[in-house]
Amino acid sequence: MPAGTRQVAGFSGDQLVNAAHIMGAAADLKLPVAAQILGVQAAIGESTLKVIDQGDAAGPDSRGLFQQRANGAWGSYKDRMDPHTSATNFFKALQRVKGWQDLEPTEAIHRVQSNADPNHYTPFRAPAAAIVKALSGADLGDIDANGTCPDTAATVIGDLGSGQWTSPLPGATITSGFGGRACPAGASCNVNTTEHKGVDLAGGTGTDVLAPTDMKITVAEQGQGWKAGYGTYVIAQQVDKPGLVFEFHHMVHGSLKVSPGDTVAAGTPLGTVGTTGNSTGVHLHFQVASPGTPAGQPTFKHVIDPTPILKAKGVL
Structure with missing residues (x-):
């Protein structure tokens, strides 16, 4: 079933299409599934997986899936409003975070996004993992919300x-x-x-x-x-x-x-x-x-x- 016609974890339509763009951007950079989950998690926390053409009081110039600022770090307005390009820029910034794979997911995202609350992204981890599992088309088995295979x-x-x-x-x-x-x-x-x-x-x-x-x-x-x-x-x-x-x-x-x-x-x-x-x-x-x-x-x-x-x- 195409991403745009299903519902996963309360998300559907263009939201899942945008999640697929995020996953594709991570795959293009040869990043693991853990990064795909982080990217979707970040976008849920910033925009509920919608390409938003507006910011908020803290960042009135923020735009797009990741609410990226017009400060030169995230490309042009067109770049920030494009799901694949904005996700690519998010992942390139994530790769510059030393040891991002070993950080708690919300902290890894925070170091890219600089949210006022470093724990802001925590409640979006489970739906992000569900979306990535559903859209990947693969059996990810015991991969948890961090994108790792947990031991017991x-x-x-x-x-x-x-x-x-x-x-x-x-x-x-x-x-x-x-x-x-x-x-x-x-x-x-x-x-x-x-x-x-x-x-x-x-x-x-x-x-x-x-x-x-x-x-x-x-x-x-x-x-x-x-x-x-x-x-x-x-x-x-x-x-x-x-x-x-x-x-x-x-x-x-x-x-x-x-x-x-x-x-x-x-x-x-x-x-x-x-x-x-x-x-x-x-x-x-x-x-x-x-x-x-x-x-x-x-x-x-x-x-x-x-x-x-x-x-x-x-x-x-």
């Missing part, structure tokens, strides 16, 4: 290594699980529901956050800029196979007991559980990413549910 705990749980394990917050209980959830009361969310990329472990003030297994510290800092929501946080990679990547958020500022480059054993204190960053109470946000995920920056791709891993090791 089941794919790694059978080979978690022989090293010692402990709870990252002994005696704690899970107060918020992995996956979709309502925005916590008092938290800052741009939509009413969010995708929780880890688990929240409740613990008393002053409790040490511990290394769950032998691991190498790659990041240990107080979050700044778009990472400020993490508060004081640590990222580390499992030393033993399979090489999981761990994140620990919301620790007390100034409490870190480790530094990047340190290799620590299971049970080593990392810092003190707290409520820094985008947090509504004292707790540890514990996040796990599958083997092969870059450990030198916050991990968004290939996050997996930590709960069955901790249970398999008998520490939860």
Whole structure:
């Protein structure tokens, strides 16, 4: 069925034709499906996939699918109003964003579009993925909204290594699980529901956050800029196979007991559980990413549910 005669995720007609132009522009540049989804996601957030011949109060000279400004960076008026050309220029700008593939989708788009709210594009990820899957004509299987094939705990749980394990917050209980959830009361969310990329472990003030297994510290800092929501946080990679990547958020500022480059054993204190960053109470946000995920920056791709891993090791 042609793109113009079907409906996908609430979009139809010229909207899907424009999405097809965006996908084609990415394909012409030999970019992966992840880029196609980002492009459609951006255009939904900017114009609901319509070629708009007007701007808004913040950018009265903005035009087209991507609301590109008349500042010389996006070509002529004709270029900005042409779906394929404007998408091509979006993708060329995306390619200049270092490590765009490893950024959270809304952040990657924000670095191109410079929206006042870097989280503006988050709610458009799922419909963008649905559109790309529907229009591609291919079975994309388990490709998720990021355009990646997500791992699950089941794919790694059978080979978690022989090293010692402990709870990252002994005696704690899970107060918020992995996956979709309502925005916590008092938290800052741009939509009413969010995708929780880890688990929240409740613990008393002053409790040490511990290394769950032998691991190498790659990041240990107080979050700044778009990472400020993490508060004081640590990222580390499992030393033993399979090489999981761990994140620990919301620790007390100034409490870190480790530094990047340190290799620590299971049970080593990392810092003190707290409520820094985008947090509504004292707790540890514990996040796990599958083997092969870059450990030198916050991990968004290939996050997996930590709960069955901790249970398999008998520490939860």
